[in-house]
Amino acid sequence: MIEVTVTDKQPLTASICRLQLAAADGSALPAWQAGAHIDVHLPNGIIRQYSLCGALNSNSCYEIAILNEPDGRGGSKYIHNDLQQGDRLTISAPKNLFPLVPGTNNTLLIAAGIGITPILAMAEQLHADEQPFELHFCARDQQHAAYYERIAQSGYASHCQFHFSLGNSQNRLNPHQLLADYNKDTQLYICGPNPFIQDVISAAEQHGWPTANIHREFFAAEAIDHSQDQSFEVVINSTGQVLEVGKDVSILNVLEDNGMFIPVACEEGVCGTCITGLLEGEADHKDVFLSADEKQKMDQITPCCSRAKSKRLVLDL
Ligand code: FES
Structure with missing residues (x-):
């Protein structure tokens, strides 16, 4: 700290x-x-x-x-x-869960609203490294676009396009148009409100972008639906200890009540800090951090918010 x-x-x-x-x-x-x-x-x-x-x-x-x-x-x-x-x-010291992939041929950066913050740092890094990139920044208007002047007056302004949703609708970002044109070797980075990220990802997937080339950072979780939650067991693999997770408590709470403290930050499935290995069982993933592919592999879980579809989960703890 x-x-x-x-x-x-x-x-x-x-x-x-x-x-x-x-x-x-x-x-x-x-x-x-x-x-x-x-x-x-x-x-x-x-x-x-x-x-x-x-x-x-x-x-x-x-x-x-x-x-x-x-x-x-x-x-x-x-x-x-x-x-x-x-x-x-x-x-905390800086952590990087949204790093640029080194040695990339081309980079496409898409930000909306406050999502400009990591994307701005990426644009400045790529510009400093003389790497090709394009930045698309969506905001309501110029007054609501944080860092507008910094970008517009930068040496990389010619790589940037602003998309303001008020006024000229021609100027709005059309993810299908943008993503249809791109070479599949391009790395795509998206940050902004969750529905915006989901829209861009869905457009990218429809146009055949490989999942490995799509990188995103969420800022806030959608409200998580816990109405169907049931109790289940978690097993601590190193000790064999079996712990009951009641329907009103998280795996994280149960671990902490039993003296096991894993690193946490957001506690709402956004940051990935609490990710824990999953050795057996079927997780009910409720986070927005893991990608669809990662969730399907069933080898990791976010204990702060995710639960179990099976009766028992074996955690790599
Ligand atoms: S603490 Fe952030 S995802 Fe669990």
Whole structure:
């Protein structure tokens, strides 16, 4: 964990603010790569993940941008309403669950709304590395497009296309048109609201994009339906211990109640931090982190939210 000070807080749009964070003791911050995020531990007990989107080679400061979500769990509301410049926060070291694939022939970056944050870092990395790429950024209008000026005034602006949904409907992103034209060797990276990501993925799949070339990062989980949840057992493979998971508790809660603590962050199936090996049994995957292929393999599970379709799951713990 790293203690940081909020060295700057500025609005980027009416609903998005930007924070700059420096180590509280003045030391250098760990290096990071495009696509990385940090867990931010807020004083109200909430942990949220935010993509790093500042200068790639800076070890003196991290930058994150936060969308105010009044109906969220309170993390963004706290940052927007209460957090002040000079306040202290605890953050994790950067983690990268959305890295650029090295040695790619071409890259297509698609972002919507606050999803621009990891995609912006990717565009800047690819530009610095002189790698070919194209960026498509969807937002309501210019005023709602965080980092619009930074992109429009950058040396890579000619690789970027803005798609504003207000006004000229010709300008809206048509994923089918865009993805039909692309060479299948291109790597595709998508970030934005979940329905947007699902639409783009579905268009890519319809046009024959291989799953391995499609990379996405979700920001918030859809409300998970637990109405059909049933109890089941989990077996701890290393000890043989059998634990009952009641219909109203998560696997994660049961593990913790029995003194087993696995790393967690979002606790809603978004970040992948809690992924645990699954040795036997059929998972009822409720996360949005694992891809459809990964879910089908039935060899890993997110214990924070996923459950079992079989009577018993054997966990690689
Ligand atoms: S803690 Fe984020 S997916 Fe489980």
